[in-house]
Amino acid sequence: MTYCVGLLLDAGMVLLSDTRTNAGLDNIATYRKMFTFEDAGERVITVLTAGSLSVTQTTIARLREAIEDDDATGETSIMLAPTMLKVAEIIGNTLASVREDIDHKMNATKVSVSASMIVAGQRAGGAMRMFLVYPEGNFIEATEDTPFLQIGEHKYGKPILDRVVKPSTSIEDAQKAVLLSMDSTLRSNLSVGMPLDLAVIERDACRVSSRRRIEAKDPDFARMSEAWSNALREGFSQIEL
């Protein structure tokens, strides 16, 4: 499994993904699930992936090929697409077509493959936008009312987001929120694992403003996780039945 989360805030976008991939419980590996396409100052697109690794890797590879193609146009390359909506469409179509190809190959074994993605980005002159792309290629968009999107093992980490994330949340608080949301997920589900990839895209920067890989023994993450546990236990002990 996987847990990826993206926040669309007034001040920018905050994205977090884990890196655990497993083919059965006895075959666990680490793969990056966060991919950035950037023309700094002009356009930034970050994609988070969940689902069958063969589908997500092939989709990302095809998106890259389309960008590098000599005949690339705004219809085929996410770096030339005129709007973020078009970017989501290209990614959705690529994902759906890869999924179909691979699903077809899997038919004989009756195993089905699937994948979904969060696409966050901004082009110079446009607004920041964030989409959740479904395996079939259709997508939904984050809005003021629901300023976050999650893919993969999303339930454990949702309560904290429901409680603290609003469009007006600061970038700093947003990073805390996604890390604590991930912390709850890591504690409850073994199929989500460190290291983590955290990225911030500030409003109108059109580039990744900061990027951080958080390793299993990261002292800052450990301190925050410990402080949150203490805060929960402290808060819990003070509540009267």
Added chain:
Amino acid sequence: MTYCVGLLLDAGMVLLSDTRTNAGLDNIATYRKMFTFEDAGERVITVLTAGSLSVTQTTIARLREAIEDDDATGETSIMLAPTMLKVAEIIGNTLASVREDIDHKMNATKVSVSASMIVAGQRAGGAMRMFLVYPEGNFIEATEDTPFLQIGEHKYGKPILDRVVKPSTSIEDAQKAVLLSMDSTLRSNLSVGMPLDLAVIERDACRVSSRRRIEAKDPDFARMSEAWSNALREGFSQIEL
């Protein structure tokens, strides 16, 4: 959906269930999911149910019929069974057979039915025991290492239990923990709904020590839910990135 949780502690057992049942999103109703069988001081058994209402209702009805049967024995009646393990076996076999019957009827429509149960109880002279009974009739038991069992929509409410519940947890704290676990679930999933049923079975009492129905506008639950939100936000604001 449903959310039910049971805690097996040194001091006793704490059980909580919601009451929302739905057949599609447009057909929502309230049904009790907590059932108690009691011979006060001699034997107490509380069953929490999740899954298809037709399966759980029929299973409970058959358990009642078996108890009231003139030829009831320790092999057929959960009120005569010599051990709690045998109680879990009878409930598991009844559940599996009802599920199979109904599944057979549903075959034509390719819809499948299923249900699971938490069974908690004690008989005079025996230990408190708590089981999670699967749709197939097999079961697992709560232990010191994992002193709680959940059925239904369990993920949203698991992080708080993972953090605060130990065998040594007091009955009072345990009630807080299950109510806050339910609170997180209610906030994140519409298919789990008030009112709630909360029961406490103190160690060696062999009866339900306290029972409380918590209605949608219960002021104590609202106060606790509000206090928990404030504690989370307060704790969150004090953590440094």
